[in-house]
Amino acid sequence: MTFDERYFAVGRLDRLSYGRSLIHRLDPRVKVVATLLFLITVISFPPHEIVALLPFFLFPVLLLTLGGIPAGFILRKIVFVSPFALTIGIFNPVLDTRTVTVIAGLPISAGWLSFLSILLKFVLTTGAALLLVATTSFPGICHALRRLGFPPLFVSQLLFLYRYLFVLAEEAMRMTRARDMRTFGRRGLGVAVFVRLVGVLFLRTVDRAERIYGAMLSRGFRGDIPMLRKFRISFGDLAFLAAATILLGAFKFYPVTEGIGRLAQGVWP
Amino acid sequence: MSHHIIDFADVHFRYPDGTEALRGIRFRITHGESVGIVGANGAGKSTLLQHLNGCLLPTQGTVTIGDLALTARTRREIHKKVGIVFQNPDDQLFMPTVFDDVAFGPLNLGLDEARVRERVDTALAMVNGLSLRDKPPHHLSAGQKSAVAIASVMAMEPDILAMDEPAATLDPRSRRLLISLLKGFTHSKIIASHDLDLILDVCRRCIVIGEGRVVADGPSEEILTKRELLEANNLELPLSLQKR
Ligand SMILES: Nc1ncnc2c1ncn2[C@@H]1O[C@H](COP(=O)(O)OP(=O)(O)OP(=O)(O)O)[C@@H](O)[C@H]1O
Ligand SMILES: [Mg+2]
Numbered sequence: 001m002t003f004d005e006r007y008f009a010v011g012r013l014d015r016l017s018y019g020r021s022l023i024h025r026l027d028p029r030v031k032v033v034a035t036l037l038f039l040i041t042v043i044s045f046p047p048h049e050i051v052a053l054l055p056f057f058l059f060p061v062l063l064l065t066l067g068g069i070p071a072g073f074i075l076r077k078i079v080f081v082s083p084f085a086l087t088i089g090i091f092n093p094v095l096d097t098r099t100v101t102v103i104a105g106l107p108i109s110a111g112w113l114s115f116l117s118i119l120l121k122f123v124l125t126t127g128a129a130l131l132l133v134a135t136t137s138f139p140g141i142c143h144a145l146r147r148l149g150f151p152p153l154f155v156s157q158l159l160f161l162y163r164y165l166f167v168l169a170e171e172a173m174r175m176t177r178a179r180d181m182r183t184f185g186r187r188g189l190g191v192a193v194f195v196r197l198v199g200v201l202f203l204r205t206v207d208r209a210e211r212i213y214g215a216m217l218s219r220g221f222r223g224d225i226p227m228l229r230k231f232r233i234s235f236g237d238l239a240f241l242a243a244a245t246i247l248l249g250a251f252k253f254y255p256v257t258e259g260i261g262r263l264a265q266g267v268w269p
Numbered sequence: 270m271s272h273h274i275i276d277f278a279d280v281h282f283r284y285p286d287g288t289e290a291l292r293g294i295r296f297r298i299t300h301g302e303s304v305g306i307v308g309a310n311g312a313g314k315s316t317l318l319q320h321l322n323g324c325l326l327p328t329q330g331t332v333t334i335g336d337l338a339l340t341a342r343t344r345r346e347i348h349k350k351v352g353i354v355f356q357n358p359d360d361q362l363f364m365p366t367v368f369d370d371v372a373f374g375p376l377n378l379g380l381d382e383a384r385v386r387e388r389v390d391t392a393l394a395m396v397n398g399l400s401l402r403d404k405p406p407h408h409l410s411a412g413q414k415s416a417v418a419i420a421s422v423m424a425m426e427p428d429i430l431a432m433d434e435p436a437a438t439l440d441p442r443s444r445r446l447l448i449s450l451l452k453g454f455t456h457s458k459i460i461a462s463h464d465l466d467l468i469l470d471v472c473r474r475c476i477v478i479g480e481g482r483v484v485a486d487g488p489s490e491e492i493l494t495k496r497e498l499l500e501a502n503n504l505e506l507p508l509s510l511q512k513r
Pocket of ligand 1: 284285286288289290308309310311312313314315316317356
């Protein structure tokens with residue numbers, strides 16, 4: 001993938017958030033709170049838990065379908081960052097070899113269980129975060145945080161991070177493009193050029209950031225970004241939050257998978 | 270009205286790397302004047318414009334806006350009076366959506382919601398950009414960015430308007446729109462540009478800058494017809510004055 005394509009992939013997550021589905025139209029505050037609850041619940045399970053985590057996949061699946069978000073796109077993003085989780089969990093099977101169960105004659109060690117549990121939690125949490133951005137937009141989340149009482153400085157920083165990320169990416173895209181046009185496919189003559197490019201990129205971004213800050217001061221910036229959009233929590237928003245909370249609570253405190261299994265056995269003896 | 274006067278008195282500016290960009294600029298612009306700044310690449314036009322609201326402060330000499338001498342302390346007051354459209358619109362647009370960006374200035378001026386919306390709509394309509402309202406600035410074309418940058422400054426309703434090469438990326442129709450917008454702006458305005466026809470159309474007075482100094486200063490019709498003067502500064506006669 002060329003750099004340009006990668007840049008447009010970043011833009012794609014952003015563009016998904018312009019959608020107008022049921023999920024998109026929920027109040028951002030409600031979505032932020034629900035996502036936080038979801039993250040806390042998933043992370044609070046013990047390190048060897050697997051079965052109880054499975055029902056939680058209902059949430060991302062629902063959001064994907066109702067929000068019209070392409071599942072493949074989100075999955076690829078998760079895979080893209082998964083090395084992080086793999087490196088955290090990869091040594092567990094080696095370090096913890098106690099056998100906990102035997103499935104189909106194969107002894108399963110505690111290490112494998114916790115490794116799998118880490119992976120599941122990772123997929124659930126990153127998936128939830130990505131879906132939040134894809135259905136709410138980053139600025140929307142920032143506005144929500146501000147209205148939920150987060151300090152203005154923190155929220156302004158987040159907004160700038162988002163804006164400067166694109167500034168940086170654009171600057172990098174222009175530079176790599178200019179380099180590629182004049183290196184005739186020889187990939188920019190190696191590491192030496194690359195290191196110097198990164199140096200220049202840094203200087204350019206700092207200059208740029210300074211000029212943007214100047215532009216903000218010119219328009220009366222005093223440290224807090226004023227917000228205009230007023231969100232009003234509707235009945236639908238509250239219903240969504242209530243349903244999410246109840247489901248999360250149920251999945252956390254009742255052995256749902258087991259229940260479904262029993263039910264199935266009851267129906268088909 | 271004294272508060273719209275711009276006075277440059279022997280202004281020098283040296284960039285941190287030692288480049289002498291301005292070397293003794295002096296001129297005075299009174300209320301309601303329209304002034305074009307022209308000159309070769311690197312003559313110091315952008316540097317000069319950035320002195321108008323204190324993005325840069327002179328290393329020597331004084332800039333006076335209205336009755337305030339420009340210093341780090343008076344900068345904030347001056348920001349409210351002078352609106353600058355930079356040469357590179359990317360430097361100017363920092364909010365997540367076009368609407369937020371144009372609303373940023375009016376909101377900081379403490380206007381209420383209805384007034385802010387009104388100002389944003391008027392400003393965007395001025396540049397034919399109403400359809401861009403909800404787009405993020407980083408997904409706009411170069412000319413659209415320029416248009417939004419102009420709107421974001423017009424929404425502040427400044428007393429003094431300064432633009433650095435505002436028409437370079439605009440298509441002919443948007444350029445026309447800009448020209449009529451500028452003609453309708455009755456307060457003082459300063460426009461730096463290589464588009465000499467635009468200057469001739471909009472500005473009564475023209476200042477030629479060369480190597481950080483004022484080389485010529487006078488009525489546009491006079492300055493922009495002096496072939497030798499223009500050619501000595503890498504410029505040429507406006508197209509509308511060239512005989513074919
Ligand atoms: N950030 C900077 N650091 C050092 N020198 C600079 C910087 N910006 C501009 N200069 C130098 O200052 C001088 C004046 O630059 P300026 O940008 O004002 O020119 P300009 O008249 O606007 O040119 P153009 O028509 O190309 O826009 C040039 O010699 C330029 O190299
Ligand atoms: Mg310039």
